[in-house]
Amino acid sequence: QSVLTQPPSVSAAPGQKVTISCSGSSPNIGNNFVSWYQQLPGTAPKLLIYDNSERPSGIPDRFSGSKSGTSATLGITGLQTGDEAEYYCGTWDSSLSAEVFGGGTKLTVL
Amino acid sequence: QVLLVQSGSELKKPGASVKVSCKASGYTFSAYDMNWVRQAPGQGLEWMGWINTNTGNPTFAQGFTGRFVFSLDTSVSTAYLQISSLKAEDTAVYYCAKGCGSGSYCFDYWGQGTLVTVSS
Numbered sequence: 001q002s003v004l005t006q007p008p009s010v011s012a013a014p015g016q017k018v019t020i021s022c023s024g025s026s027p028n029i030g031n032n033f034v035s036w037y038q039q040l041p042g043t044a045p046k047l048l049i050y051d052n053s054e055r056p057s058g059i060p061d062r063f064s065g066s067k068s069g070t071s072a073t074l075g076i077t078g079l080q081t082g083d084e085a086e087y088y089c090g091t092w093d094s095s096l097s098a099e100v101f102g103g104g105t106k107l108t109v110l
Numbered sequence: 111q112v113l114l115v116q117s118g119s120e121l122k123k124p125g126a127s128v129k130v131s132c133k134a135s136g137y138t139f140s141a142y143d144m145n146w147v148r149q150a151p152g153q154g155l156e157w158m159g160w161i162n163t164n165t166g167n168p169t170f171a172q173g174f175t176g177r178f179v180f181s182l183d184t185s186v187s188t189a190y191l192q193i194s195s196l197k198a199e200d201t202a203v204y205y206c207a208k209g210c211g212s213g214s215y216c217f218d219y220w221g222q223g224t225l226v227t228v229s230s
Contacts, residue, residue, distance in 0.1 A: 002154065032215060033214060033215060033216070035214075035215070035216035035217075037155070037217075043222075044205055044220040044221065044222055044223050045147075045155065045205070045207075045217075045220055046220070047210075047216060047217060047218045047219075050210060050214055050216040050218070051214055051216075056218060088154065088155055090155070090157075090215075090216070090217075091215065092215040096171075096172070098157060098171045098172065099145070099157040099171075099215060100157065101154055101155040101156070101157065102154070103154045104154045104155070
């Protein structure tokens with residue numbers, strides 16, 4: 001079981017918007033920044049969002065992040081077939097003294 | 111540009127050892143932590159720990175002590191992961207990932223991954 005909880009899968013049509021949730025607790029999301037990663041099939045993860053809502057250079061503004069309390073959300077607008085991937089949230093857990101990840105969410109663009 | 115290039119796939123027998131390399135370029139190697147992340151077949155990401163590239167001091171996550179070693183060769187900007195007494199359950203893709211720095215717990219660049227297969 002992952003310390004952070006994500007839905008196993010989400011789906012939406014091209015052009016639509018989708019959100020992916022990431023639920024944690026006080027020692028992790030509640031007190032630390034959240035990051036999000038996109039893993040396209042057969043490739044390494046790629047940083048999409050850091051510090052809850054910041055986008056690295058080169059990441060389109062279709063991707064957004066937010067955090068409230070012990071939960072975080074990744075939003076993707078204007079869905080494209082190329083967005084089909086596994087998405088992971090991650091944060092530091094102060095009790096475990098470890099970086100922890102969610103179990104991953106598979107996005108299907110129908 | 112920042113690049114992390116890892117060594118190629120490995121096929122090892124149970125009980126053997128393996129050493130995975132991660133060569134960094136495009137940034138000051140000693141200025142950012144290097145992390146290691148494991149992904150078992152069909153599974154999610156699991157953080158193994160990190161190494162301070164300035165001091166060489168490693169930190170291991172729970173479950174990755176004893177058989178795992180992080181090391182550096184700063185002269186060639188390369189980090190290494192060594193696993194000894196390999197078991198079938200060590201079969202996974204291993205990624206090196208550069209820490210974001212500046213107090214942010216994130217990984218902004220990843221190696222392409224190294225598949226380690228442990229099978230008799």
